[in-house]
Amino acid sequence: SLGEWRDLEKHQFIKEEFAVSKVKKNKSLIGTLGPFYIPAARHEIKELVKKYDLRALNLEQEVLGSKGKLxxxxxxVKMPRCLLSYIGNGYREITDIESNWERSTVRIFNDDGYSPFILKYKKSEIEALPDFDIVMTAERIGTLGAYTHIRLPLVTQKFRKAMTDLKVRGLQYVPVELVD
Structure with missing residues (x-):
């Protein structure tokens, strides 16, 4: 139920767990490039985030947006395979996340119909990764066609606090569950 979702969200944030950053609007320093929904940042943010020392953040790849260089x-850093089922065309489970991804028009996580979905990972696998404040999912998701599939950015509370301090609007954070 919605009440349980809100409780889980508060619980996860209090415990300093990771959060998925999903961009909703294109009115701030960070937005998305349609139709691909690739999270992109304006050049001003590169200088602003330096003082936060965000580990594993990469803002080097230039992309062209309607407002100029982004x-x-x-x-x-890439996450291990998510524990949620990962489904493609015909809602069949995808077991090999790298094979034939370019031919699939649909690639989504299945969290038994819950939206937004809560990604689940093994805690031991996350602890084995290099230190990070932003990391990308191993899986690519999308529903518009093969070349619109993107890896989702996952962020720590340190990243979330930096964006809050910088008053970056339009970001939605969803908890990630760690299990063992």
Whole structure:
């Protein structure tokens, strides 16, 4: 129920767990490039985030937006495989996340119909990763066609606080569940 979702969200944020950053609007320093929904940042943010020392943040890849030069919000660190089922065309489960991804028009996580979905990972696998404040999912998701599939950025509370301090609007944070 919605009440349980809100309780889970507060619980996860209090515990300093990770959060998915999903961009909703294109009215701030960070937005999305349609139709691909790639999170991108204006050049001003590159200087603003330096004082926060955000680990594994990569703002080097230039992309062209309608407002000029932008930078893809990304990371060189990639998450392990998510524990949620990952489904493609015909809602069949995808077991090999790298094979034939370019031919699939649909690639989504299945969280038994809950939206937004809560990604689940093994805590031990996350602890084995290099230190990060932003990391990308191993899986690509999208429903518009093969070349619109993107990896989702996952962020720590440190990243979330930096965006709050900088008054970056339009970001939605969803908890990630860690299990063992």
């Amino acid at each position: 930078f893809k919000l990304s990371s060189d």
